[in-house]
Amino acid sequence: MASVRFEHVSISYGPKQVVKDFSLSVNDGEIMGIIGPSGCGKTTLIRALCGLIKPEAGDIYINDQLVFSVEKRVNIPPERRGIGVVFQDYAVWPHLSVWDNVCYPMKKHKVPKDEIPKRAAYALEQVRMTGYEKHMPAQLSGGQQQRVAIARSLVSSDELIVLDEPITNLDAKLREEMILEIQMIQQRIGTTIIYITHDQEAALQLCDRIAVMQPDGQICQIGSDEEIIRQPANRFVYSFIGVSNFLPVVEKDGKVCLGLGDEPVLFDKLPEGFAVGKKNVMGVRPMDIVFDQQSAVRADIQRDTFLGNQYDYQVNLGGQELRVERNALDVLSDPTHYAAGQEVGLRFLNVKFYEEEAQA
Numbered sequence: 139m140a141s142v143r144f145e146h147v148s149i150s151y152g153p154k155q156v157v158k159d160f161s162l163s164v165n166d167g168e169i170m171g172i173i174g175p176s177g178c179g180k181t182t183l184i185r186a187l188c189g190l191i192k193p194e195a196g197d198i199y200i201n202d203q204l205v206f207s208v209e210k211r212v213n214i215p216p217e218r219r220g221i222g223v224v225f226q227d228y229a230v231w232p233h234l235s236v237w238d239n240v241c242y243p244m245k246k247h248k249v250p251k252d253e254i255p256k257r258a259a260y261a262l263e264q265v266r267m268t269g270y271e272k273h274m275p276a277q278l279s280g281g282q283q284q285r286v287a288i289a290r291s292l293v294s295s296d297e298l299i300v301l302d303e304p305i306t307n308l309d310a311k312l313r314e315e316m317i318l319e320i321q322m323i324q325q326r327i328g329t330t331i332i333y334i335t336h337d338q339e340a341a342l343q344l345c346d347r348i349a350v351m352q353p354d355g356q357i358c359q360i361g362s363d364e365e366i367i368r369q370p371a372n373r374f375v376y377s378f379i380g381v382s383n384f385l386p387v388v389e390k391d392g393k394v395c396l397g398l399g400d401e402p403v404l405f406d407k408l409p410e411g412f413a414v415g416k417k418n419v420m421g422v423r424p425m426d427i428v429f430d431q432q433s434a435v436r437a438d439i440q441r442d443t444f445l446g447n448q449y450d451y452q453v454n455l456g457g458q459e460l461r462v463e464r465n466a467l468d469v470l471s472d473p474t475h476y477a478a479g480q481e482v483g484l485r486f487l488n489v490k491f492y493e494e495e496a497q498a
Contacts (some may be wrong), residue, residue: 174351222291
């Protein structure tokens with residue numbers, strides 16, 4: 139399998155710097171997610187890793203081999219870096235059969251002729267596409283085409299695969315299936331996978347660790363899904379991962395009050411993370427807002443929507459809209475029925491505080 143290291147990599151397109159002083163280590167045999175908003179440089183990094191573009195500074199290693207360095211004047215050609223790539227649009231050749239699609243990279247890399255059928259059959263078996271060898275891409279579903287693309291990447295390298303937004307174009311059910319497929323393939327083979335996406339949910343489901351990139355192209359946090367959700371490094375991470383609400387808060391006599399309307403007290407003492415003497419905002423997830431008719435924080439329900447496993451509420455608090463989520467079982471067991479047009483009390487759990495000027 140393969141490890142990957144980016145060391146102080148910077149990349150520009152003309153006068154615009156897309157990636158600045160980027161460093162990241164990917165462990166042997168792990169699935170590393172790189173997520174961030176569109177335009178933050180995710181795909182640019184992968185193009186540099188694959189040798190398709192040249193950074194202006196920094197070093198890139200695959201295992202212990204230096205594949206790119208400006209200072210040391212090293213630039214290993216793409217075909218010698220041993221990376222399998224799956225793109226968002228699959229890039230399955232429509233005029234070639236499944237078998238020929240998978241065999242094509244090996245022919246280009248001049249793999250011995252007697253090895254090609256063995257590797258192709260093995261790759262198709264790993265993605266559960268045995269029996270489809272003679273099918274043309276037009277005869278396959280989107281998920282099957284994606285499996286062919288993964289099989290083709292496996293014959294290029296079963297040590298390191300890069301997935302660049304591979305399930306963005308799939309419907310919800312197929313996305314879930316492909317996430318499981320990728321996990322099972324990785325577990326069977328042990329391939330190191332770098333997963334590039336702006337889809338936080340897919341990354342949280344699939345990846346062992348996640349690197350979160352800010353719009354300026356720098357990493358603001360690396361960690362497991364639980365670490366990133368429970369301990370977000372800054373307001374950008376908190377707002378980018380999952381759904382979030384932000385409310386202004388003020389300090390009064392050592393207490394934290396809501397900075398809207400008559401400023402009711404939220405906490406009797408200053409919680410951890412509150413920046414004393416500065417403007418603060420409070421972040422709270424929709425599932426951490428509780429309806430409590432005894433609370434002094436009053437809001438009006440604008441909309442209530444049943445989503446199968448949960449109820450989704452839009453509430454107005456002092457002119458600010460909040461999203462509230464309640465588990466469907468909790469709603470059914472609650473004798474109080476909450477609906478649009480009703481005034482409710484709100485209580486906040488598991489909150490985070492950030493300086494107002496630090497917002498992304």
